[in-house]
Amino acid sequence: MKNSCLTYLSLMLFVQVNAxxxxxxxxxxxxxxxxxxxxxxxxxxxxxxxxKQGGNPQMVNGYQVFNGSMDGNRQVDPQxxxxxxxxLEGTNSGLMIYDKKGKFVQGVSQxxxxxxxxxxxxxxxxxxxxxxxxWWYYDAAKTKPVNISVSxxxxxxxxxxxxxVSRTEEVDGGGIGYSKKWIGYSxxxxxxxxxxxxxxxxxxxxxxxxxxxKGSLGHPxxxxxxxxxxxFFAIEDDQxxxxxxxxxxxxxxxxxxxxxxxxxxxxxxxxxxxxxxxxEQKVSSGDRNPKNVVYQNGSIWFSQAVKCKGRSAVQWxxxxxxxxxxxxxxxxxxNASNYIQTTIAVNKENDVLxxxxxxxxxxxxxxxxxxxxxxxxxxTIREIVSAGEGKGATDGVAWGDYSGSxxxxxxxxxxxxxxxxxxxxxxxxxxIVKVPFKGK
Numbered sequence: 001m002k003n004s005c006l007t008y009l010s011l012m013l014f015v016q017v018n019a020x021x022x023x024x025x026x027x028x029x030x031x032x033x034x035x036x037x038x039x040x041x042x043x044x045x046x047x048x049x050x051x052k053q054g055g056n057p058q059m060v061n062g063y064q065v066f067n068g069s070m071d072g073n074r075q076v077d078p079q080x081x082x083x084x085x086x087x088l089e090g091t092n093s094g095l096m097i098y099d100k101k102g103k104f105v106q107g108v109s110q111x112x113x114x115x116x117x118x119x120x121x122x123x124x125x126x127x128x129x130x131x132x133x134x135w136w137y138y139d140a141a142k143t144k145p146v147n148i149s150v151s152x153x154x155x156x157x158x159x160x161x162x163x164x165v166s167r168t169e170e171v172d173g174g175g176i177g178y179s180k181k182w183i184g185y186s187x188x189x190x191x192x193x194x195x196x197x198x199x200x201x202x203x204x205x206x207x208x209x210x211x212x213x214k215g216s217l218g219h220p221x222x223x224x225x226x227x228x229x230x231x232f233f234a235i236e237d238d239q240x241x242x243x244x245x246x247x248x249x250x251x252x253x254x255x256x257x258x259x260x261x262x263x264x265x266x267x268x269x270x271x272x273x274x275x276x277x278x279x280e281q282k283v284s285s286g287d288r289n290p291k292n293v294v295y296q297n298g299s300i301w302f303s304q305a306v307k308c309k310g311r312s313a314v315q316w317x318x319x320x321x322x323x324x325x326x327x328x329x330x331x332x333x334x335n336a337s338n339y340i341q342t343t344i345a346v347n348k349e350n351d352v353l354x355x356x357x358x359x360x361x362x363x364x365x366x367x368x369x370x371x372x373x374x375x376x377x378x379x380t381i382r383e384i385v386s387a388g389e390g391k392g393a394t395d396g397v398a399w400g401d402y403s404g405s406x407x408x409x410x411x412x413x414x415x416x417x418x419x420x421x422x423x424x425x426x427x428x429x430x431x432i433v434k435v436p437f438k439g440k
Contacts, residue, residue, distance in 0.1 A: 026243075026255035028211040029192055035207050036161040037114060042097065048112035051094045054430075057102030064434040065387050066102030068418055069093055072427035075398050077173075080418045080432060081130050083123030083409030084154030087432060088130050089418065090119035095132075097156050102432070106157055110134055114147045114162050118173025118401075120292075122222055123409035126180040127199050128154040133185060135173045144170050146185060150202040154409075161205040165195060177220025177293070182230040182245060182253070184220035191215070196230060196245055196253055211253050217243050223295040224348070224407060231258075231321065233293045233300055238262050242300060242324055259324025267331065271305040271312035274338035275361045276393045276422075283359065283399040285312035285340040291402040295321060296346040303344040303354050312338040314356050316381075328378040332370060336360060339368070345405035345415040350374035351437050354381065355405040355417030364390030365399065367419030367431050387433045390422035399428070413438040 043050070057066040068078060071093040081088045086105065087098045096107035110116050116134020123130055130151040137144045145164035152159040169190025177184045183202065186194045193216040201208040218234030218241060232243040232255075242258040273282035286305035294301040303316040313333035319326050332339055332354065342356040352372045359365045367387040372380060400420055408414035415435045420428045 024257055026213060026217070028253060029214045030212050032210050033207050034163045034165055034210055036163050036202070036205055038205055039160040039162065041159055042106050042157045043108050044112055048108040051096065051107035051109055052104060053107065054089070054096060054098065055102055055104045060387055061385055063385065063387065064102065065431050066098065068096065068430035068432050070429045072423060072425060072429065074394055074396055074426070074428050075401055076420045076428035076430060077118055077401055078418045078420055078430045079119050079121045079132070079404040080406055080416055081121040081123040081132070081409070082406055082416050083125070083128065083130065084156065085410065086156050087416070088121060088156050089432065090121050090132055091430065092117045092119070098432070100434070113149050113160070114145065114164055115139070116147050120174070120176040122176070122178060122406065124178050124199060125224055125407070125409045125412060126226060127203055128409070129199070129203050130156045131176070131178065131183060133174070133176050135170065135187070137170070142168065144168055146170070146174065146187070148183060148185065148197070148202065150183070150199070152203060152205065161202055163197065163202060163208055165210055175219045175291070177222055177230065177232070179223035179228055179230040180226055181228040181247065184230045184232065184245065186216055186218065186220055186232070194232070213255060217245070217255055219290055219293050221293045221295045221300065225295055225297065231295050231300065233290070233302065235289055238268070240319060240324060242321060258322065261324040263326065265329065267306040267308050267313065267315055269307040271307050271340070272310065273397060274312050274340055274359050276359050276365065277361060277363055279393040281393065281395060282397065283340070283365065283394055284397050284401065285338060286342060286400065286402065292343045292405065294344060294346045296348065297350055298322065299327060301344055301346045301352070303342040305340055305342055308333045309335070312340050314339040314342045314354060316344055316352070316354050330379045330381050332356070332381060332384070341400040341403045341420070343403045343405040343417070345407050345417065347407055347415055347437055348412040349437070351415070353405055353415035353417060353435050355403050355419055357403065357419055357421070359390070364392055365394065365420065365422040366390040367421050367433070369417050369419070369433060369435065371415070371435055387419060387431050388421050391424040392422050392426040394422050394426040411438050
């Protein structure tokens, strides 16, 4: 009788565990194999016209600052990735490479990488490669390819492989992330809103299997810890939701919900548009949904623009990646100004850089950043630093539409940010800032 009871209990436990697994496990809805477009080097054997902009390194308020894109596009969408002793910069107008001192190296338009806009990028600290995406919805075939480009080495001037993944129902650019094993991409539009592929295949220029998932798993995370699992983060109603993609015994990816908890935060509404000097035209402040998310030392980190007492403020968070519990939250706000278009970077010591822009009735859109050391009191940030001053009012609501902040992939200590600023015509130019932590 005793053995029968134990057998029955074991069977019930097996059924419950497997029922839970079947409910909570999300499997890919379909797969496809995509053959890469191979580029012999960054400008494809000198076939791509050079796009030369930026540079002009200088010290501003004690920090190394140099110019990135200077096209004067109001929707710049600036991004950077740092590694291999290079800085790769991407905008809606093209791509450029600088050395870490701010000297221009090479530049091309998006046409050299199969076209596209809304770039997101990173330097994979595990596989030592650069990765970025470009979404192209003007293609005649209307396949709206997402071009995932991966360098073969840590030298971005060298060979690249481009994987055009067809997303016919995509309606806007997406977000990108990585782990030791995976590259992940999420986007709005259609039934399938997420896909992943293996970094090793893309780095080697092999045909890559693309695993598509129905629905959105959240924003892909920059997983800087040396783990295979790729994490995703989402704000869903009043909850923070953490998911991860793992690989089963058969080498197939699957997704599990790690944590789903109410955040309980006071400020979580979308930010209002922000005023600027000399005009009634207001500008977009950004989004409460993060534009980049970082996994560092077992925590999820992100910043967001939120409504705070009628203005746009920047809020940042550290969340336990296993339990979903908020470890610390900070708020960068002003009773007289607006802080917009924010991104975050975190180094291996848990030092933090928050990049954003400032604008108000008496100023134009200007680049800013603030940082904290891991030893600082929880939830606090040090003084706001100016990296330049805007010179004119922009003529439309859409601005940015985001910024970029990233870890130095070589020493995993220094942090970098790229921010837009309004030039005298009110158009967007960019500045790149290095915030050193190495040796400090």
